[in-house]
Amino acid sequence: MRNYFIRFCNKIVRHTNWYNNIYWGGVSKFWRQNTFGLDVVNLGSGPALYSFNYEENKKCANWALWPQSLVHDYNILRNYFSYIKEGGYVLIVISPFSCLKKIYDQKHNFKYYTFLHPATIQNFDDKERTRALMIKANPFGQMPVYCVKQTIKEVLRKIKKMLFPPKKDIQKSADAMMSGWLKQFEISDLSAPLSEKHLTEQESRKKTLIEMVNFCKERALKPVIVIPPMHHSLSLMFPPEFKTNYIDAFLSGIDVPVLNYMNEVLMDKEEYYQSALFLNEQGARVFTKRVLKDIGIYV
């Protein structure tokens, strides 16, 4: 009886947003990944996660997670490239600050234990692996109080959202996003050249990017660098010097097509965005179609 109860609760937990997208950061798509011969995959972090919607293309996959660094993008590629057909496209999606290093919590590492090879998990810990797999196998059994708490919170949030739908404030989200970035990366002037620390980080990230590009080419995959669009309220905050120092310098000398939609006018419609940085479903569908057309498939 107890087992049935736990199984029933597990079923409920596994359908919740908090479990799939917050606790596990959306990695359940990798647990379910079983389509081979993919034509296109995209990697990346938050902007990539919300920029691509392949519901009309079964042979495409969005492998972005949030948060995620380029190093983890590479690890995912190394683990999952068997699912991509020869000649398939790998969209390496970068954001304005992709060239810099973010400090990730150990907790952000936790999700990788459920789908990456141990050799590709940073600071691998066997105990963490066991814990992660036990929770994945039996979430309610392993953390019943937490599951109940989070599920109730989610239900209450949904009710609140239904009764008091939040108002989209693109400008406010742009201000918050920029202020968060400046604080996170300790930048006071976006026009200024990179600091010594940031130059070193950029060099390191560039090395990873070059490795990814070469990795793709060695395996007859087609890498394409994609910079997703953002609402003008955010893109206008970046001075021209920022593009030169943080993007052009980062991508210079890398022999790969670059599709930069950061200031794309056709994508600059408020109806496409859920925030200044992230597209909504409609925007993602439009953008995805645009990118697929630009790389020359599904035309």
Add this chain to the structure above:
Amino acid sequence: MTEFLKLSNGVEIPHVGLGTYPMKGEELCHAVINAYNAGYRLIDTADNYYNESDLGNSLQILYAKTDAQRKDLFLVSKVSDELYPTNSIGGGQNKGKFFWKNSPIMQQDNAVQNIVRKKIEDTLNFLKTDYLDLYLMHWPYPDFFSEIWYEMEQLYKEGLVRAIGVCNCRERHFDKLKQTCEILPMVNQFETSPINTRENTVKYCNENGIKVMVYSPLMSLKRIEKREYQEYLKILSQKYKKNTAQIVLRFDIQRGLIPIPKSSHQERLMTNISVFDFVLDSSEMDMLYGFNENYQYLPESKSCPGL
């Protein structure tokens, strides 16, 4: 009885073999004896099948109960990473313990040499033999690919193994090895079938004197959604009075490949090796090739990231 092919170093290798994963204990013992009696001479295992000891015991029983001697058999094993125990959570998954640069054990001096040496010693002890007929690198571990191969070359030169090869390698792996190796692999073991013909890799291996061994050669029979393919196999099986498994194995034989189907059923063991008494004509071979869809059932990159 199986026919034989010749490896690039002149060693004769049976044209069909017995795969042993994941058999253990009594099941493995019965399979080995029945297989021998049916004419099998090649037996394939690996250090991380964790059945080498059971296989060694089975072979002792085989020698005792039949006229089989060690020299009659062609024993194949592999050098591999460790797997998590099957009865543990996430069992059967790779540990990343051996041959990955992030692993603490690989930080030690001469790690690759020490590990390969220890592994072959253990394999020979478990199999109760002083030599192996074929030793394979289980995956082209990207962090230490050339280094592992170098150590395997030393084992070959010392006579501990009669032949050396690799598994799951593509053309670029061989191109990389060619830059540093003295001896090109004599065998490449990977999965291929009429629905995953891997023609480029097979062609490359043929051109370079590398024999191709096929694991899970009957996996395509499980692809029941591919109705035309399954129907065509039935047509051929009726024509030649063979079962569909035998048709697929014959396809491999005629491509010059060495299939190593696994079975513990006496009848299947017998039928799987009864594939030398009929010939598919060229139009039938072409038709089978025509079913290729580069179908994979195993995401190889998950077992060996970056392979």
